[in-house]
Amino acid sequence: MPSLLQIARTLPANKGKVAATQAALAKIFGRDEPVMLAFSGGKDGAVLTRLCEPYAGRFKLIWTNTGLNFPHVEAFIREAGARYGLIELKSNVAADWRENGLPAEALTVANALGDGCHTEPKLQAWVGCCARNLAGPIREFLCHHGGPITLLHGQRREDKAPGLGMSAMSVPDHVHVEAPLAEWTNVDIFDFVAAEEVPLPEHYGEGVIDSLDCRVCPAQLSLPHAPRMVAYMKDRYPAELQIMLTGARRAHAAVNASSRRLAGVIARARKDEKLFVAQRTSGVGDCMIAALATAAGISYEESAAALGFPCDPETGLPDLPQGRGVNINEATLPLLKMGLPFATTMTKESDPESPAMLPSSDELKAILPGRNAVLIIFENEEGHALAWKDGRVVDAAATDPFHRRLNDLTLMGAIIFTEGAG
Ligand code: SF4
Structure with missing residues (x-):
């Protein structure tokens, strides 16, 4: 007889979604073509990897090493890579920042202009930086693969990434991009993690319940989990936090100055309107x-x-x-x-x-x-x-x-x- 604990573990609240995802994965692996699973050490990739466990040996993890990963996340990725196989790609974030500016959530046109026309500090929308430095190398790899290939990724609709993130990449016909967790919610993910005892990097246990990408990226301070991330980094990565805060302060000051100018003009205009x-x-x-x-x-x-x-x-x-x-x-x-x-x-x-x-x-x-x-x-x-x-x-x-x-x-x-x- 299974114990109550075993029953609890095998009856996640999202049972229907688990079954639907398992069925979708069976179809995908039934195509009998190489499968890559985009993995950056976050909860969604960890859940997807666990769901692909029956196909171990038939897929590999694929990861872009920006050189700026949190060391404990990188260790987690390499550990998973040792089990499933790992394609490690590289990007050069420092060179990207020099060319395109500090990644930021909010930026002004003057700070984002190219061709040396920008006002200091030079800023860029973080989505562009992520697209080039995280997804870009993976896209290149897939495009240059000499035959049909599938990419699985853990993006979900709840994340509100346009076009489901990597699913929106423009790729040739031989590349099949699939997001099997698209309909899962955060609650589904954490229910599954708890029920299946999926291991996650240590920061999840410290209250930072999302993936951590580049460890000095100022744009990370605009994300919903930022307050908890800051508390965690103060203790665990104080030097990196200082770099992150320095960039964020520069971006904030630039945007704030522009915003204040606009607020002043609006206020004066309203004063006249009575x-x-x-x-x-x-x-x-x-x-x-x-x-x-x-x-x-x-x-x-x-x-x-x-x-x-x-x-x-x-x-x-x-x-x-x-x-x-x-x-x-x-x-x-x-x-x-x-x-x-x-x-x-x-x-x-x-x-x-x-x-x-x-x-x-x-x-x-x-x-x-x-x-x-x-x-x-x-x-x-x-x-x-x-x-x-x-x-x-x-x-x-x-x-x-x-x-x-x-x-x-x-x-x-x-x-x-x-x-x-x-
Ligand atoms: S996390 Fe930040 S630095 Fe890293 S790729 Fe994304 S925007 Fe660029």
Whole structure:
């Protein structure tokens, strides 16, 4: 009788996907042509390799050694290569950086220009660097193979790589590129890893649950796992982290300078517009929608949709919760999703009994000049949202929206936009 542990191990939650992938692999290996499995020491390649275990001896791992791999990842790759066979290709990342610039997630045109026209620091989109230095040599190898050949890779749709990464490479007809894990989710991958006890490089056990590519690449600091990677590298790869941070600081400063210039122009243009967005409902309701739209410089419809209460296309009215308006705390996540730079705070006056070190209404008012904000006040026994825009209070519910003075208000809280002059 199998033990409960064995049953648990053989019943991963993604059983259907495992079976479908096994069937797809059977077909692929049935073509009876050389098979290469792209392997860079990440979880997806590790799972794919395990699924190909029945075909050991009929496929090889293929890997581009950039010379900048994390040593523990390289050791992991070589260990797997010793079992399955390894085609090791090379690229020269340092030469690529000299020619095309530091890889970055965000860059300006001026910093990315070629032919020596760029402004320092020279930057390039990291996807181009990865395409040339990781996928490029593999593509070359496949293109020059003298007959039909299959490349398996672990890219998944959830990763949102255009064209499924290597599946989008332009290759001649004799090259067949397959992504058998395309429909797998991260959860599927980790369920399988747990159930099948698939070994992964040590950083996965340290909370960095994604692959680590080049160990000094500044663009890695823009990836979702960056905070954990930094914590891990501080301890394990401090010298490499310093190089990574130096590059990232240079890229960030260049992009930030450009962004600030643009923000300044937008802010000045808005100041001249003196626009505000009016409320569309009377009484309890949409003051937060209108105040946010005014302060952030977006339309009523955008604000309502972002807050989760989209407007009815026929009436133009938002689908508000029964009997109440939108609370300041409910606005936090939507604002983060919109990518707006902001900070939220309540004041002492909102809860005099609170032991929290909250600013007073006056302290909050003192930091408003030069910024735009949504202000929360309490009147007629309910909360009301006003906008603070271009140095003026805007009450979008009033006939004269500019009649209020900041000095006359007791603020209960505010959403303060931290960029853009007001
Ligand atoms: S990880 Fe960074 S340095 Fe390495 S190939 Fe990709 S973009 Fe280039």
